[in-house]
Amino acid sequence: MRSIVWFRHNLRLSDNRPLSLAAKEGAVLPVYVHDPTLSLFPDRVRQRWRKRSLWELDRSLRKLGNRLHVFSGSSCEILLKVATRVRAERVYAFRGLTGEDRALEERLENELRKAGVSLHLTGFDTLYPPDLAAEGRSSPWKIFTPYHRFCRQSFLPEHPLPAPSRVDSLPSLASLGGEEEVGGAGEVVSFVGFEPGEAGAMHCLREFLENSLAGYASRRDYPAEEGTSRLSPHLASGEISVREIVQRLQESDAPGKDREKFLEELGWREFSAHLLFFHPEMLVDPLKKEWATMEWTSDEAGFLAWKEGRTGFPLVDAGMMRELAETGWMHNRVRMVAASFLVKNLGVSWQSGSRWFAERLLDYDPANNAASWQWVAGCGIDAAPYFRIFNPVLQGQRYDPHGKYVRRFLPELSALPDEKIHLPRKQSSSADWERPASSQGYPEPIVDLSESREAALRRYRRFRTLAP
Numbered sequence: 001m002r003s004i005v006w007f008r009h010n011l012r013l014s015d016n017r018p019l020s021l022a023a024k025e026g027a028v029l030p031v032y033v034h035d036p037t038l039s040l041f042p043d044r045v046r047q048r049w050r051k052r053s054l055w056e057l058d059r060s061l062r063k064l065g066n067r068l069h070v071f072s073g074s075s076c077e078i079l080l081k082v083a084t085r086v087r088a089e090r091v092y093a094f095r096g097l098t099g100e101d102r103a104l105e106e107r108l109e110n111e112l113r114k115a116g117v118s119l120h121l122t123g124f125d126t127l128y129p130p131d132l133a134a135e136g137r138s139s140p141w142k143i144f145t146p147y148h149r150f151c152r153q154s155f156l157p158e159h160p161l162p163a164p165s166r167v168d169s170l171p172s173l174a175s176l177g178g179e180e181e182v183g184g185a186g187e188v189v190s191f192v193g194f195e196p197g198e199a200g201a202m203h204c205l206r207e208f209l210e211n212s213l214a215g216y217a218s219r220r221d222y223p224a225e226e227g228t229s230r231l232s233p234h235l236a237s238g239e240i241s242v243r244e245i246v247q248r249l250q251e252s253d254a255p256g257k258d259r260e261k262f263l264e265e266l267g268w269r270e271f272s273a274h275l276l277f278f279h280p281e282m283l284v285d286p287l288k289k290e291w292a293t294m295e296w297t298s299d300e301a302g303f304l305a306w307k308e309g310r311t312g313f314p315l316v317d318a319g320m321m322r323e324l325a326e327t328g329w330m331h332n333r334v335r336m337v338a339a340s341f342l343v344k345n346l347g348v349s350w351q352s353g354s355r356w357f358a359e360r361l362l363d364y365d366p367a368n369n370a371a372s373w374q375w376v377a378g379c380g381i382d383a384a385p386y387f388r389i390f391n392p393v394l395q396g397q398r399y400d401p402h403g404k405y406v407r408r409f410l411p412e413l414s415a416l417p418d419e420k421i422h423l424p425r426k427q428s429s430s431a432d433w434e435r436p437a438s439s440q441g442y443p444e445p446i447v448d449l450s451e452s453r454e455a456a457l458r459r460y461r462r463f464r465t466l467a468p
């Protein structure tokens with residue numbers, strides 16, 4: 001048997017079913033295609049990550065007697081051309097989740113069939129099947145808790161497959177034409193706090209299990225702490241499988257409540273994938289259809305200040321200006337506060353924020369990003385109610401009480417005392433406030449929190465009255 005293994009969002013050898021099946025059956029041509037038609041948003045930051053990750057993957061394949069073949073262009077045309085050229089009988093891949101991924105699979109299957117090649121999609125790269133309809137119905141689940149409980153009870157997590165011990169290459173393979181060089185480690189700038197590739201992902205998991213899983217449930221909300229796994233960029237590139245993570249989690253002797261909480265967060269990832277499977281339009285349209293009539297503002301100046309971390313609210317600015325810009329990652333608590341600030345206090349649409357995150361995040365995941373933005377905005381399924389408006393000052397005081405996170409990313413505020421660190425400028429509601437001299441140069445707040453909150457609630461009431 002001669003097969004192509006088409007690496008899509010799964011840049012790894014372990015627990016890679018398409019690869020394991022193809023390697024068992026015969027010779028394999030591993031292929032990756034940079035396909036610009038598949039990314040809805042510009043992804044310059046992730047291209048650098050991917051380049052490095054592909055290089056790592058190629059190195060690992062070479063150790064098994066094979067190598068990676070990289071192309072750019074239309075996945076369908078390239079796979080068809082290569083399959084014909086090498087006389088492959090099968091193309092193996094995981095199934096994709098987005099509407100674009102699924103349309104491509106259908107087109108590819110037809111084109112390959114005409115050429116006498118079969119497409120073998122070996123299921124989704126998830127813990128639970130995302131196409132699982134709600135119990136007893138054909139519609140998707142609407143509430144996370146029963147969905148997660150049902151999945152936990154119904155599916156025993158599959159054991160991850162080991163990486164194949166050899167992946168035979170196709171015999172006497174001449175040049176395929178149109179192939180690209182598989183990036184180089186040296187060309188790639190480093191990523192603060194991350195090591196792209198499968199080995200980096202496994203290292204990240206080990207570190208988390210050994211050092212941060214115990215205490216996860218209580219520490220995960222504090223951005224200054226090393227309280228979360230930071231596995232998200234690896235999961236987004238498929239450098240590690242979620243089944244591998246769950247297996248190691250179950251073997252860990254960390255307290256049950258921490259393991260449960262972590263499993264629940266992975267469950268939100270599954271739920272988001274489930275929502276995307278049933279609602280491919282959710283990347284740009286609200287899941288609650290009536291929200292299409294919500295009137296957002298066009299506060300361009302406010303949006304720019306938010307993107308550049310000049311809102312005058314330290315927790316938002318530390319996240320937007322520094323953590324995201326410098327590292328390509330942002331702590332979950334800060335994502336929630338920054339997103340709420342944009343959508344509620346500035347009245348800018350969740351789609352604008354979600355697009356900005358999609359362009360900037362190393363861990364951009366279409367399902368997680370859209371579901372989370374819609375959760376914050378209030379138009380998602382099982383979302384936070386619209387009137388839940390995070391107060392960035394109170395959130396800062398609660399989750400960064402000594403300003404350690406803010407000081408790390410906004411050194412211009414580092415000399416402020418703890419009680420002023422989240423409020424370096426006056427708000428109308430803070431009557432006894434005195435301007436600290438040490439925060440000169442830091443911007444004035446671009447909105448008054450109480451007034452913008454009232455405006456947000458008025459906007460919502462108008463929408464509820466007019467909504468069909």
Ligand SMILES: Cc1cc2nc3c(=O)[nH]c(=O)nc-3n(C[C@H](O)[C@H](O)[C@H](O)COP(=O)(O)OP(=O)(O)OC[C@H]3O[C@@H](n4cnc5c(N)ncnc54)[C@H](O)[C@@H]3O)c2cc1C
Pocket residue numbers: 220228229230231232233235236265266268269270272330331332333335336339357361363364365366368369370372373376
């Ligand atoms: C506005 C907004 C946008 C977001 N965009 C993304 C995104 O593009 N990509 C992304 O992976 N996550 C996104 N999240 C969810 C969450 O912030 C990140 O998954 C988390 O911060 C990643 O850090 P970690 O790996 O240390 O998380 P951990 O706490 O260690 O969690 C482990 C894994 O569980 C999953 N997870 C955790 N929280 C969530 C969640 N709320 N929803 C779905 N999955 C979750 C992630 O895969 C994460 O890697 C977003 C959240 C918000 C509020």
